[in-house]
Amino acid sequence: MAKEIAVVGAGIVGATASYYLARAGYQVTIFDEGIGQATAAAAGIICPWLSRRRNKKWYRLVSEGAAFYRQLMSDLDSDGFPTDAYKQCGTIILGNKPGYIQEVHDRAVERRKAAPMIGTIKILAGEELKGIIPPLVPMDNALFVGGGARVDGQALTQVLLQAALSFDGCIHNEHITLSKNKEAFSVNTLNGAVSFDAVILAVGAWLPQALEPLGYTVDVRGQKGQLLVLQTDSPDAKDYPVVMPQGEIDLLPFEGGRVIVGASHENDKGYDLEPDPSILTPMLGQAIALIPSLKNADLADVRVGTRAYTSDFSPFFGTVPGLEQCYTASGLGSSGLTSGPLIGYSLAQMIQSKQTSLDEADYSTNHYITQTP
Ligand SMILES: Cc1cc2nc3c(=O)[nH]c(=O)nc-3n(C[C@H](O)[C@H](O)[C@H](O)COP(=O)(O)OP(=O)(O)OC[C@H]3O[C@@H](n4cnc5c(N)ncnc54)[C@H](O)[C@@H]3O)c2cc1C
Structure with a gap:
């Protein structure tokens, strides 16, 4: 039976991860409450190479992120979906x-x-x-x-979700909370608590609110x-x-x-x-x-x-410390339309136990998500 994955948050990160997981044969359930999304509001500039920022890990992420658009557009095109958002x-x-x-x-x-x-x-x-x-x-x-380049974030997200749904996916417009007890880590939906093989928390700026009930403090504002x-x-x-x-x-x-x-x-x-x-x-x-x-x-x-x-302006992605089946990404800042598709793709790769092109240690969640003592 196909593994069941919940993706909470359908911005650029969640929508890209959903597309690649559904494409790889996973059963993907997407949840989004639709409030304040950065992706739909974004301007859409993809031009990271001219920045004066000296942070090499950040530069590698956005530079590879800009290049990844070619793969994303080629994959959407070969699956029969429009690519004119980019x-x-x-x-x-x-x-x-x-x-x-x-x-x-x-x-x-x-x-x-x-x-x-x-x-x-x-x-x-x-x-x-x-x-x-x-x-x-x-x-x-x-x-x-x-x-x-320029990208219409809202239009691209819609295409990615449409593509994910065309494989094996469904989407629910609702606010999700998480809970954990000795037996299980659950996603609390309008229909009750549901367990998944893995969960991606792609909730952008709302990660502190999502993880706080599980006893985590998150360095994101x-x-x-x-x-x-x-x-x-x-x-x-x-x-x-x-x-x-x-x-x-x-x-x-x-x-x-x-x-x-x-x-x-x-x-x-x-x-x-x-x-x-x-x-x-x-x-x-x-x-x-x-x-x-x-x-x-x-x-x-x-x-x-x-x-x-984040407090040092660096994005992060990977598993939530102490919660192996829960993956997340946040802190993408003002270049998240540039890095977001690559981060979403990388999360999908990690769930499939595949190598990512980025060094995951450079973007570790450990620096930004801590368990409240
Ligand atoms: C005005 C503006 C201009 C920008 N311009 C650019 C640009 O030119 N170039 C560039 O590269 N980047 C730009 N960015 C940055 C970029 O848009 C973001 O970094 C990126 O879109 C973040 O994507 P995300 O998927 O992490 O989060 P988001 O797009 O914010 O998605 C998170 C989703 O999670 C959902 N959610 C949150 N909590 C819950 C919950 N508990 N249950 C269910 N759903 C939940 C929210 O509704 C939201 O849809 C801009 C951003 C803004 C605001």
């Missing part, structure tokens, strides 16, 4: 500080040696930039990175992120690269003339999901300063989500 459209970096563009250029060239997916790296003069994104205000220079979805009347926008100016906002063009402006990083607002005009209005102002025609766009949506952060 597009390698390139990234444009803007910066007014003297030397900034050259500095990012040099870092990208160095990193391309180990990450060929970065592709074309080119400093653009003002006219060339205007040729790529005509509505942008004139800029002296910018950097184009061909391998940069919530960070509020807000963004604006603008509707333009420019169908060409979908072909523009992602624009990453220095500072808080980024601009992501999507199909149908949609442009995402985001995202805020609010450490003092935790799990709050209320749109806040005092944050959103200045973000819109910054976007219009770069692309003046955006002042004519309609505000189609405001999205608010909760990112998960």
Whole structure:
């Protein structure tokens, strides 16, 4: 009989793990309460190679995570599912500080040696930039990175869940709690306590709340992120690269003339999901300063989500200490759409007792999940 796996949380991590487990012949039951999900609110930039962060383990995770998208898209495609939620459209970096563009250029060239997916790296003069994104205000220079991509997190998650359900999966929209006694570790559902061969807790920023009843303390906090979805009347926008100016906002063009402006990083607002005009209005102002025609766009949506952060900003995944059949991942922060599919895939590999491409010790849960004495 196929092994039965519960996946709690259907964001990018849980949805990817569900897809690969169902694809491998496991019977997967997915639970999600659907509140505050980071994945559905996310902007969708996949371009980790230009970061100044010096943490090598983090860089390896996000760099391999960006590369993993090719495998994921190829697997979905061969299973007959759409792959248009992800597009390698390139990234444009803007910066007014003297030397900034050259500095990012040099870092990208160095990193391309180990990450060929970065592709074309080119400093653009003002006219060339205007040729790529005509509505942008004139800029002296910018950097184009061909391998940069954008992903619609919500759309990708829906496809992954659909794919998982097409194999052997089912999904329940409900809040789950966990309990443990001498005999069993159980998932408490609306239909009572159920035991599974393994459980994946892919609950993002809500991991402390999920594990606290079992006697664990988790080093994860919530960070509020807000963004604006603008509707333009420019169908060409979908072909523009992602624009990453220095500072808080980024601009992501999507199909149908949609442009995402985001995202805020609010450490003092935790799990709050209320749109806040005092944050959103200045973000819109910054976007219009770069692309003046955006002042004519309609505000189609405001999205608010909760990112998960650890105290050292590093993600983790693996088994919960002392609970061998319970796997988890959290702390993916602001690059979780980049690393999330690879982490979900790695959890699915671990359940199948297969080797992962990452060194699991580098992302150990032991540093972040402790049993309360
Ligand atoms: C505004 C914003 C912009 C972002 N932009 C980017 C970006 O450009 N690039 C990038 O790489 N990353 C970005 N991120 C980060 C990325 O979205 C997240 O790190 C990633 O999506 C986290 O995925 P996850 O699966 O771990 O968690 P989530 O997507 O948060 O999923 C967790 C799920 O668990 C469910 N859940 C929780 N508790 C329970 C329970 N007890 N029972 C049932 N269900 C439960 C929740 O409802 C939720 O659906 C952004 C995030 C935000 C908020």
